[in-house]
Amino acid sequence: MDQNASDARQRVIGQIIECARETASAECRSHLDSFIWQYYRNISLEDLKKRDVDDLAGAAVGHLDYALTRRPGKPKARIFNPEAEKDGWSSPHTIVEIINDDMPFLVDSLGMVINRHDRYIHLTVHPVIKVRRDAGGRLVDVLPNGETSDDAVTESLIHVEIDRIPEKSAFRVILGDLLSSLEDVRLSCQDWSAMRSKCLEISRELVTNPPPLSAEIVDESRALLEWMEDDHFTFLGYREYELVKGEDFDTLKVVPDTG
Structure with a gap:
């Protein structure tokens, strides 16, 4: 990526952070800057520009809020159709989100599950972030990119947008397949x-x-x-x-x- 495009992407991410501060809870705001910079830093400027800043901010805040608690060694996964009134953002697609200990094959395994259900992936956001959690799994700190600590764990967050699934009853089937696949990977x-x-x-x-x-x-x-x-x-x-x-x-x- 040339310098102009890199600068433009940083400006967009800065706008996302500013927007996110308006809606994030106090607990999320304490982690917001480091989290969102890493959340979107590998997403192309083209993909960012295709989406409203409000929706990008809402997606990141929602994933961060979902990541505030996680039992050690246990994955979290969910499937939903975001609605502006309930979630603070919207999308024409169905969203699949995962929080897991970082390990190989996660994205490939998720893609295989989605393909088995005849759905197309429109966007993949996959930050790998070092975090600190307390003994109960509560998020204490999101380390800036490149920093490390003896008490930090590396977590893989995955957010994918797939063809919209209107029937929420289908969510349970896909989610069950996904959790089974994550267990196989582990x-x-x-x-x-x-x-x-x-x-x-x-x-x-x-x-x-x-x-x-x-x-x-x-x-x-x-x-x-x-x-x-x-x-x-x-x-x-x-x-x-x-x-x-x-x-x-x-x-x-x-x-x-x-x-």
């Missing part, structure tokens, strides 16, 4: 390091205790496992199988409690 990220270690362990076993196969096949298998472990493969699950010999054919049997 489990994958928790187990990711262990799965990589297991991959290396199996690779070493091919050297120390090779199977009764040709050296060429064993070497190729080992090279593949090492390549996968070297950040070339997304580990999403692991399970062990036992090779059971049969008279007519061999079968793979799941080893219980391995995945």
Whole structure:
């Protein structure tokens, strides 16, 4: 982005902050400047100009208000059609918002859920923000971009605008799918390091205790496992199988409690 466009975007974000101060609660106002600068800093000037400043301010304040409380390690997600009288802003689209510990695959997983429900994503706002919370999960501080602290946690906030869904009954179905997907992502990220270690362990076993196969096949298998472990493969699950010999054919049997 050239300097003129960058300056113009900063001016628009400044206008959003000024507008947000008029409607935000006292608790939200204490976090407002740092939050909104980070909320919209990666959104193109073109996308910002397509929307009213009042609506951009209302969306950011609403997401901040929603983020004031969050239980540690637990995602928050909601789907709604914003209304000016109730929410302080409006949109022709349905809004999906998430607050979660920052981790890989969140945006991709959300996109897959939305696509499964045959909806198009018109805008994605995805700030990754460092915050401090008290023991009960209440927001204490929003750190400025680039700052860090030993007691801060990194949270991923996602706001997407999708094709409008008039039937609110459909919200529950999409929300259920979304929360299930977020849980799958969390489990994958928790187990990711262990799965990589297991991959290396199996690779070493091919050297120390090779199977009764040709050296060429064993070497190729080992090279593949090492390549996968070297950040070339997304580990999403692991399970062990036992090779059971049969008279007519061999079968793979799941080893219980391995995945």
